[in-house]
Amino acid sequence: MGELFWILLSAMLVNNFTLHLFLGLCPFMGVSAKVETALRMGLANIFVLVTTSVCVWFLNTFVLPHAPYLRLISFIVVIASFVQITEMAIKKFSPTLFRQLGIFLPLITTNCAILGYAIFNTNRGYDFLEGLMFALGAGLGLTLALVLMASIRETTETASVPAAARNMGLVLIIAGSLSLAFMGFAGLFTA
Amino acid sequence: MSVPGPDGRRATSPDLDSMAELRLRIAASPHLRSSHSTPRIMWNVVGSLVPILAVATYYFGPSALLVVGAATIGAVLTERLFGRKGSTGDGSAVITGLLLGLILPPGFPMWMAFLGGVFGIAFGKLIFGGLGQNVFNPALLGRAFLQAAFPIAITTWPVQPATWWSLRGDNFALPLMSPSAPDIATGATPLGLMKFEGLPTGTWDLMIGSTAGSIGETAGLLILLCGGYLALRKYLDWRIPASIFLTVLAFSGVLYAIGPDRFPNPLFMLFSGGLMLGAMYMATDMVTSPVTPAGAWIFGAGIGLLVVLIRVWGGLPEGVMYAILFMNALVPFINRTTQPRVFGKPRRKPKGAEA
Numbered sequence: 090m091g092e093l094f095w096i097l098l099s100a101m102l103v104n105n106f107t108l109h110l111f112l113g114l115c116p117f118m119g120v121s122a123k124v125e126t127a128l129r130m131g132l133a134n135i136f137v138l139v140t141t142s143v144c145v146w147f148l149n150t151f152v153l154p155h156a157p158y159l160r161l162i163s164f165i166v167v168i169a170s171f172v173q174i175t176e177m178a179i180k181k182f183s184p185t186l187f188r189q190l191g192i193f194l195p196l197i198t199t200n201c202a203i204l205g206y207a208i209f210n211t212n213r214g215y216d217f218l219e220g221l222m223f224a225l226g227a228g229l230g231l232t233l234a235l236v237l238m239a240s241i242r243e244t245t246e247t248a249s250v251p252a253a254a255r256n257m258g259l260v261l262i263i264a265g266s267l268s269l270a271f272m273g274f275a276g277l278f279t280a
Numbered sequence: 281m282s283v284p285g286p287d288g289r290r291a292t293s294p295d296l297d298s299m300a301e302l303r304l305r306i307a308a309s310p311h312l313r314s315s316h317s318t319p320r321i322m323w324n325v326v327g328s329l330v331p332i333l334a335v336a337t338y339y340f341g342p343s344a345l346l347v348v349g350a351a352t353i354g355a356v357l358t359e360r361l362f363g364r365k366g367s368t369g370d371g372s373a374v375i376t377g378l379l380l381g382l383i384l385p386p387g388f389p390m391w392m393a394f395l396g397g398v399f400g401i402a403f404g405k406l407i408f409g410g411l412g413q414n415v416f417n418p419a420l421l422g423r424a425f426l427q428a429a430f431p432i433a434i435t436t437w438p439v440q441p442a443t444w445w446s447l448r449g450d451n452f453a454l455p456l457m458s459p460s461a462p463d464i465a466t467g468a469t470p471l472g473l474m475k476f477e478g479l480p481t482g483t484w485d486l487m488i489g490s491t492a493g494s495i496g497e498t499a500g501l502l503i504l505l506c507g508g509y510l511a512l513r514k515y516l517d518w519r520i521p522a523s524i525f526l527t528v529l530a531f532s533g534v535l536y537a538i539g540p541d542r543f544p545n546p547l548f549m550l551f552s553g554g555l556m557l558g559a560m561y562m563a564t565d566m567v568t569s570p571v572t573p574a575g576a577w578i579f580g581a582g583i584g585l586l587v588v589l590i591r592v593w594g595g596l597p598e599g600v601m602y603a604i605l606f607m608n609a610l611v612p613f614i615n616r617t618t619q620p621r622v623f624g625k626p627r628r629k630p631k632g633a634e635a
Contacts, residue, residue, distance in 0.1 A: 113407035237609050266415070274590070
């Protein structure tokens with residue numbers, strides 16, 4: 090039980106996908122202008138990660154031992170179909186959110202955090218529950234990074250930022266600073 | 281009927297006849313002004329840092345002045361070159377440079393300290409638009425950058441050398457050259473000793489500062505005194521250090537009660553490392569701390585928790601810098617969620633009301 094909790098915390102803080110491994114940077118840069126949108130993007134990512142974790146476990150247990158060369162392609166197919174399902178569901182239930190997330194919703198497919206998760210999960214040989222916790226931790230970590238970035242960006246909206254650093258430049262600087270702050274978690278929970 | 285004029289004199293009998301002679305002065309609010317201004321507060325903070333620097337010089341010799349000086353020159357020069365016109369005079373860049381110098385080891389090469397000052401001001405402050413608009417504490421960001429860029433140099437702690445005059449390391453190393461092999465024996469900080477060898481350090485030594493550590497962070501009692509002066513003058517929010525100290529005491533107290541042989545005692549936690557300096561001078565930075573009283577308590581509690589967490593379970597012996605930087609990132613969020621209730625508004629939204 091304790092082990093599962095550490096997997097979750099480690100994926101969320103210590104090896105944060107966005108701020109430590111630099112995966113999933115495109116939603117981090119693209120959908121972090123408003124806290125509400127960022128939070129929902131994070132939730133969509135958590136959903137896709139968790140469903141992917143179930144599928145990855147299924148594939149790893151029943152399919153891939155017989156056909157290891159199908160690994161990457163089957164992961165991608167699974168991720169793409171789940172993103173498609175999420176997209177359809179959001180479009181049906183919340184057209185506003187669908188418009189806010191825009192191109193970044195289908196782009197979850199190519200979000201390297203998701204594929205990265207699937208590959209990490211396989212390489213580390215996690216079982217079903219461990220994989221689920223890892224997915225949850227990774228998703229929460231992404232959400233945390235997104236919300237932090239969005240709340241900082243909202244406050245800098247009124248700042249007199251020098252012309253050279255407006256918009257994306259400042260976002261990259263903030264991302265770097267956040268990443269520096271997250272370095273403090275290095276080595277946490279490993280001892 | 282007499283109306284007090286804006287300058288305190290009473291304008292008498294404003295009847296219609298004399299209306300033409302009545303001189304009304306129109307002025308925009310605020311009408312009550314205190315004598316506090318940004319430069320005045322900043323230079324007060326600089327003044328309160330002088331005793332700390334003096335004691336640091338007593339303990340670490342000329343090296344302390346060299347490193348602090350290099351960091352300050354780096355910070356002020358950057359502010360002067362790239363900042364808004366006249367922004368050097370408000371003293372905020374001097375504070376950043378001094379604080380950055382005070383949290384570096386005494387044997388640190390000067391060019392690295394200079395670089396840290398430049399980075400802290402340029403990427404921690406000016407890129408956000410200057411004073412009052414930055415998100416992270418510039419001094420801490422500068423140090424986090426140095427820690428990432430020069431992990432060896434920033435964790436090399438000299439022990440007391442033979443004479444006061446000798447340098448505590450290769451302060452004069454040339455840029456991008458590896459520092460010449462120092463003749464100085466290196467030791468570990470009290471936190472390092474505790475973490476990696478399980479050795480405690482006397483609490484009194486920690487309080488007066490006769491231990492290894494960064495230049496200005498060792499003399500716990502003195503920092504408490506200087507910070508206390510600022511708190512009395514209301515230049516810092518006393519809630520933040522109070523909340524940090526209470527959280528650290530409570531959390532490490534519980535750990536100590538569980539396993540006195542495994543965990544350091546709460547007083548050691550309080551006076552070791554950069555906690556005092558961080559809590560008094562860095563966490564209370566007016567720009568990068570929450571504006572609401574409730575937010576200040578939450579902010580401090582978060583720092584306290586993270587400090588103990590990183591010190592006890594983390595890979596690094598010290599975590600004050602990262603704890604404050606992380607909580608700095610949370611400040612916009614804390615400010616959002618702790619906005620006080622507007623007077624007259626109901627405590628909870630009535631049912632069925634949408635936003």
